[in-house]
Amino acid sequence: MDELKTYLEKLIRFTEEESQIFTSLFQEVQLKKLSYFVQEGEYSSKLAFLSKGVMRAFFRNGTGDEYNKTFFTPQNFAAAYSSITTKKKSQINIQCLTDCKLLVADFDKITSLYDQYPNIERLARILAEYKFEIKEKREIELVTLAAKERYKIFKVEHPDLENQISQYHIASYLGISPTQLSRIRAKK
Numbered sequence: 001m002d003e004l005k006t007y008l009e010k011l012i013r014f015t016e017e018e019s020q021i022f023t024s025l026f027q028e029v030q031l032k033k034l035s036y037f038v039q040e041g042e043y044s045s046k047l048a049f050l051s052k053g054v055m056r057a058f059f060r061n062g063t064g065d066e067y068n069k070t071f072f073t074p075q076n077f078a079a080a081y082s083s084i085t086t087k088k089k090s091q092i093n094i095q096c097l098t099d100c101k102l103l104v105a106d107f108d109k110i111t112s113l114y115d116q117y118p119n120i121e122r123l124a125r126i127l128a129e130y131k132f133e134i135k136e137k138r139e140i141e142l143v144t145l146a147a148k149e150r151y152k153i154f155k156v157e158h159p160d161l162e163n164q165i166s167q168y169h170i171a172s173y174l175g176i177s178p179t180q181l182s183r184i185r186a187k188k
Contacts, residue, residue: 044083053100
């Protein structure tokens with residue numbers, strides 16, 4: 001729980017009471033490699049803070065092809081944001097690529113604190129703005145940069161990830177085939 005408190009201190013100045021109330025909503029959960037935190041077609045109401053491990057958010061097209069949307073690494077929040085905020089079924093999956101340790105809270109319990117604790121609502125806004133900024137940057141990179149440049153950015157943003165997950169996950173995230181990724185890596 002200390003790592004969650006430390007992370008929050010970088011984002012917002014909670015009072016001791018706010019910090020205690022917010023962090024008390026989280027419970028530790030251990031998930032094994034390849035297990036799911038969220039599955040498409042299900043309602044999701046959980047927000048997780050990833051303490052250890054690597055997860056991916058991905059979606060499947062009609063023929064079952066998978067497309068990695070993002071990776072979650074330690075010291076990050078993970079959720080099926082559209083599902084937890086709209087109460088609709090999730091269109092994405094969040095799967096553990098390694099064994100993971102999470103701190104998990106029910107999102108409705110968090111939102112129920114907004115009126116009484118405006119700093120908790122402010123934290124939610126800060127996190128949403130941050131996630132939106134990352135999403136927008138990634139979307140622009142996917143349509144404006146060559147695969148080689150996207151790979152360079154991936155290596156800077158996720159320096160140790162390449163040694164922890166399968167290359168086909170990286171290729172999917174970059175929007176290229178595993179063969180294309182092999183060629184890019186060979187030209188270093």
